[in-house]
Amino acid sequence: MKWMDPAPIKCSECGGTFPVTVAALKSLRAVCAGCAASLAAVGEGMFAEEARIGRQIDLFHVALELDERNGWNVLDTHDESEWTLEGLARSVVGFLPPTAGGIAAATELVAETARRVAPRLLSEVGLEASIADLKLRYAAWLAIPAKAKPRPTRSRPSDR
Numbered sequence: 001m002k003w004m005d006p007a008p009i010k011c012s013e014c015g016g017t018f019p020v021t022v023a024a025l026k027s028l029r030a031v032c033a034g035c036a037a038s039l040a041a042v043g044e045g046m047f048a049e050e051a052r053i054g055r056q057i058d059l060f061h062v063a064l065e066l067d068e069r070n071g072w073n074v075l076d077t078h079d080e081s082e083w084t085l086e087g088l089a090r091s092v093v094g095f096l097p098p099t100a101g102g103i104a105a106a107t108e109l110v111a112e113t114a115r116r117v118a119p120r121l122l123s124e125v126g127l128e129a130s131i132a133d134l135k136l137r138y139a140a141w142l143a144i145p146a147k148a149k150p151r152p153t154r155s156r157p158s159d160r
């Protein structure tokens, strides 16, 4: 992705604007030339934006592949607010014959296509599922009263 380099960065601490190179921002070690506040958040934002755009491009690849292979028109008819694998599957259902198996078949087809043309998408789906699972387990862990949770039986060296 092409960023302006160096980019004029406005410091959230002192309000000053200074040119900072992309390399420095992405190192997450850049500091404001005026007040030396960390500009790591700016670099993190750049990484997040690149990931978001990369994901959009990957999803576009999947839709284009489905259209080319099957003579469909998912790209033109797809709801733009649904640029996810699940959203693509909902669009694909409309092109499948009624006997094809509905959303389950569409999901499998979209996943199979993504595995071929954009495998990165599936690892992200895996991550989302993993995070959702972690949230559930952590919520269950929090629900256990503190008294019921075993404490360490021996004190650590730093406690002495």
Ligand SMILES: [Zn+2]
Binding pocket: 011, 012, 013, 014, 015, 016, 032, 033, 034, 035, 036, 037
């Ligand atoms: Zn500053």
